[in-house]
Amino acid sequence: MKQLRIDEANQEATRRMIDARPMLSTIATAAEVIPALAAAERRLLHAGPPIEWDRMSGPLRGAVIGAAIFEGWAKSEAEAEKLAAAGEIDFDPCHHHGAVGPMAGVTSPSMAVYVVENETHGNRAFSNLNEGYGKVLRYGAYDAEVLDKLRWMNDEMAPIVKSAIEAAGGIDIRALLAEALHMGDEGHNRNKAGSLLFAKLLAPHIAGSAASAADAGARRKVLEFLGDNALSVLNPVMAACKAMADAGHGIEGSTIVTAMARNGTDFGIRVSGLGADWFAAPAATPDGLYFSGFSAADANPDIGDSTITETAGLGAFAMAAAPAIVSFVSGKPSDALEATLEMYEITFAEHDHFTIPPLDFRGSPTGIDLRRVVELGITPRVNTGIAHREAGIGQVGAGLVRPPIEIFEQALVAYAERYDLG
Amino acid sequence: MKQLRIDEANQEATRRMIDARPMLSTIATAAEVIPALAAAERRLLHAGPPIEWDRMSGPLRGAVIGAAIFEGWAKSEAEAEKLAAAGEIDFDPCHHHGAVGPMAGVTSPSMAVYVVENETHGNRAFSNLNEGYGKVLRYGAYDAEVLDKLRWMNDEMAPIVKSAIEAAGGIDIRALLAEALHMGDEGHNRNKAGSLLFAKLLAPHIAGSAASAADAGARRKVLEFLGDNALSVLNPVMAACKAMADAGHGIEGSTIVTAMARNGTDFGIRVSGLGADWFAAPAATPDGLYFSGFSAADANPDIGDSTITETAGLGAFAMAAAPAIVSFVSGKPSDALEATLEMYEITFAEHDHFTIPPLDFRGSPTGIDLRRVVELGITPRVNTGIAHREAGIGQVGAGLVRPPIEIFEQALVAYAERYDLG
Numbered sequence: 001m002k003q004l005r006i007d008e009a010n011q012e013a014t015r016r017m018i019d020a021r022p023m024l025s026t027i028a029t030a031a032e033v034i035p036a037l038a039a040a041e042r043r044l045l046h047a048g049p050p051i052e053w054d055r056m057s058g059p060l061r062g063a064v065i066g067a068a069i070f071e072g073w074a075k076s077e078a079e080a081e082k083l084a085a086a087g088e089i090d091f092d093p094c095h096h097h098g099a100v101g102p103m104a105g106v107t108s109p110s111m112a113v114y115v116v117e118n119e120t121h122g123n124r125a126f127s128n129l130n131e132g133y134g135k136v137l138r139y140g141a142y143d144a145e146v147l148d149k150l151r152w153m154n155d156e157m158a159p160i161v162k163s164a165i166e167a168a169g170g171i172d173i174r175a176l177l178a179e180a181l182h183m184g185d186e187g188h189n190r191n192k193a194g195s196l197l198f199a200k201l202l203a204p205h206i207a208g209s210a211a212s213a214a215d216a217g218a219r220r221k222v223l224e225f226l227g228d229n230a231l232s233v234l235n236p237v238m239a240a241c242k243a244m245a246d247a248g249h250g251i252e253g254s255t256i257v258t259a260m261a262r263n264g265t266d267f268g269i270r271v272s273g274l275g276a277d278w279f280a281a282p283a284a285t286p287d288g289l290y291f292s293g294f295s296a297a298d299a300n301p302d303i304g305d306s307t308i309t310e311t312a313g314l315g316a317f318a319m320a321a322a323p324a325i326v327s328f329v330s331g332k333p334s335d336a337l338e339a340t341l342e343m344y345e346i347t348f349a350e351h352d353h354f355t356i357p358p359l360d361f362r363g364s365p366t367g368i369d370l371r372r373v374v375e376l377g378i379t380p381r382v383n384t385g386i387a388h389r390e391a392g393i394g395q396v397g398a399g400l401v402r403p404p405i406e407i408f409e410q411a412l413v414a415y416a417e418r419y420d421l422g
Numbered sequence: 423m424k425q426l427r428i429d430e431a432n433q434e435a436t437r438r439m440i441d442a443r444p445m446l447s448t449i450a451t452a453a454e455v456i457p458a459l460a461a462a463e464r465r466l467l468h469a470g471p472p473i474e475w476d477r478m479s480g481p482l483r484g485a486v487i488g489a490a491i492f493e494g495w496a497k498s499e500a501e502a503e504k505l506a507a508a509g510e511i512d513f514d515p516c517h518h519h520g521a522v523g524p525m526a527g528v529t530s531p532s533m534a535v536y537v538v539e540n541e542t543h544g545n546r547a548f549s550n551l552n553e554g555y556g557k558v559l560r561y562g563a564y565d566a567e568v569l570d571k572l573r574w575m576n577d578e579m580a581p582i583v584k585s586a587i588e589a590a591g592g593i594d595i596r597a598l599l600a601e602a603l604h605m606g607d608e609g610h611n612r613n614k615a616g617s618l619l620f621a622k623l624l625a626p627h628i629a630g631s632a633a634s635a636a637d638a639g640a641r642r643k644v645l646e647f648l649g650d651n652a653l654s655v656l657n658p659v660m661a662a663c664k665a666m667a668d669a670g671h672g673i674e675g676s677t678i679v680t681a682m683a684r685n686g687t688d689f690g691i692r693v694s695g696l697g698a699d700w701f702a703a704p705a706a707t708p709d710g711l712y713f714s715g716f717s718a719a720d721a722n723p724d725i726g727d728s729t730i731t732e733t734a735g736l737g738a739f740a741m742a743a744a745p746a747i748v749s750f751v752s753g754k755p756s757d758a759l760e761a762t763l764e765m766y767e768i769t770f771a772e773h774d775h776f777t778i779p780p781l782d783f784r785g786s787p788t789g790i791d792l793r794r795v796v797e798l799g800i801t802p803r804v805n806t807g808i809a810h811r812e813a814g815i816g817q818v819g820a821g822l823v824r825p826p827i828e829i830f831e832q833a834l835v836a837y838a839e840r841y842d843l844g
Contacts, residue, residue, distance in 0.1 A: 183607075204643075207628060207645050208638055208642025210632045357746040358780060361749075
């Protein structure tokens with residue numbers, strides 16, 4: 001593979017990622033749109049590269065326990081653990097099924113998922129519904145309160161939001177993100193503006209189709225939940241980023257990274273020109289700010305599919321657009337600027353639609369080039385939430401992390417072998 | 423008056439402005455809360471310093487015509503003009519009655535107004551409802567479409583929004599602004615985030631109290647209108663700024679500017695230690711960007727009470743928080759940074775609550791000091807909309823402007839005389 005040919009392949013991969021137009025079109029039950037979840041008796045999707053029960057970290061195990069109870073496969077933590085340990089639950093990465101989930105990312109057959117369609121290239125992507133902050137399944141909590149909220153989201157909120165999305169004619173998530181980046185979001189840890197834009201687009205449809213005073217009360221609760229959750233749009237955003245990144249995957253000879261994901265134990269990447277293979281190594285623990293009563297000693301290693309945002313040119317890559325985020329993830333506003341400037345060093349393109357006002361509306365750095373990461377020794381930056389290392393607790397903070405350099409080195413070796421370099 | 427005594431007075435004036443906590447508490451009919459509007463047969467409030475009909479500019483005349491028809495005092499443009507020219511309508515500045523209105527600022531007795539109460543010092547302020555962009559009364563348009571929208575706002579929207587504000591227990595506008603400044607707003611020309619926060623706080627109450635499917639339909643329309651109007655919170659913000667600025671007014675010996683306002687002909691200021699007097703001179707015409715089909719030749723001189731935002735430390739003073747605004751008012755993101763940095767030169771304090779992320783969360787420059795303006799020859803910067811110079815047309819663009827330096831010189835002379843300086 002000559003330099004020129006690689007550049008051409010990367011040009012195509014990044015052009016497709018940027019041209020992809022992800023529209024949130026509806027909400028469906030996971031098993032309806034993800035055949036693998038309907039095909040097995042007990043199967044769960046999870047964040048990150050493949051992993052089996054015995055190597056799973058606390059928060060992923062916690063989410064598995066919660067999902068098993070949610071699905072009625074187990075009545076207690078002990079029953080759920082026994083099932084999992086006996087190999088009675090199949091585990092598969094979300095990424096193998098066009099899906100992504102924040103943190104543990106556990107997605108079970110009867111959970112509602114957002115459906116995003118890339119209008120430009122026709123591929124689809126899915127993500128579950130965001131539960132808000134604190135003690136939630138995606139951070140490994142699974143008590144009755146967590147499961148009651150999941151049931152309310154699934155049974156009451158999802159049908160109302162689904163109707164509103166459809167009544168709105170779908171929601172253009174790329175346009176929403178473009179606007180949110182001009183309002184201080186970076187699209188990963190800070191989705192405050194995007195979530196307000198999301199709620200604004202849905203609110204008239206949610207409010208306007210109440211059939212009675214009682215129905216209006218149910219809709220009030222949905223609007224409160226969406227409005228109070230500054231991450232409500234994170235999951236549609238992640239599905240949109242997955243649809244964009246997938247559009248750039250599978251380009252012969254391309255060295256562009258099309259997935260970065262963590263399962264709480266390993267950090268894995270996939271590369272456009274390297275097929276379905278994962279390159280993975282142990283995940284680092286984020287540096288960050290901890291909620292009251294918690295410290296770095298409580299932190300689980302990096303977890304979640306939300307690094308799909310960085311893969312698509314958002315998150316830490318677009319952090320210069322979001323100086324206020326440092327009060328959440330640590331650092332100074334100038335660090336936010338530095339983060340984006342550094343990411344231009346390892347990316348192949350600048351985004352046409354995602355622009356950064358403080359950098360004179362320069363396009364965000366998009367399309368991580370494996371070659372540059374290894375040559376320069378600069379790994380991608382990631383903004384992330386931090387989960388407690390034990391099952392059943394939840395979020396303990398937020399911070400910054402990078403993937404291990406080895407996974408890029410592994411991928412470059414695989415690339416050299418596959419394309420017969422050197 | 424010794425330097426030290428002036429500094430003490432300015433310290434008190436700015437401390438009061440910053441400590442003021444403006445809560446949006448309800449909506450009322452203007453004549454209910456502004457006695458002067460109930461006391462006369464035909465009286466209108468307008469933006470800026472005092473002015474009579476014969477000196478009024480096109481957009482202010484247009485708004486007067488529209489308000490006279492809205493109130494039923496006239497059936498046509500010709501009838502309204504005749505009434506006004508015959509002295510049959512009293513005109514009084516909004517500012518003389520605790521009120522502020524954007525652009526023409528025309529407020530008539532039966533119009534709905536937001537009521538803001540400063541919980542710290544007990545004073546109140548008022549502002550009419552925002553009509554959205556384009557052909558609207560505040561920009562001097564007055565045709566049937568404009569008046570129909572005003573009637574819908576008054577009769578259908580205002581009661582629903584009033585109930586929602588009250589059900590929410592009032593809205594803390596200072597807190598809303600603090601959050602919006604971290605989301606790329608400057609609080610004057612860019613109130614995109616603030617308007618979304620406003621809609622978010624009201625939406626559950628608006629949606630949740632629908633009594634029937636038909637009522638839900640009315641509420642859908644209100645949520646669409648609030649959501650589509652990125653300036654919907656401007657008027658509550660202006661009333662909040664008026665409440666804050668008034669809290670700093672009347673401090674013996676203070677050289678802090680407590681009002682800046684334009685009526686489309688003159689730009690006037692008031693000063694904390696100089697009582698009710700206005701210092702006014704002809705307003706300049708803004709430099710800016712024009713909507714398609716319009717140019718600088720169409721522009722009216724600067725108009726509106728919205729400079730109360732700059733008076734309170736927002737608008738152009740907080741522009742560093744809003745780099746994306748340059749696509750609307752002209753310039754580059756670095757100009758936005760420059761604007762705020764320059765305003766520190768002429769202000770006495772830095773705001774405790776309004777902080778600017780790109781400047782390491784420095785407080786916004788607050789409390790224009792007359793002395794510094796004259797000593798340094800630096801006049802306040804203002805972001806503004808631009809009205810067509812003829813009655814009946816509407817907004818033609820947005821841009822940047824400064825008040826004439828003479829009004830600060832006049833005020834300093836008056837200060838020297840009053841306080842027996844030199």
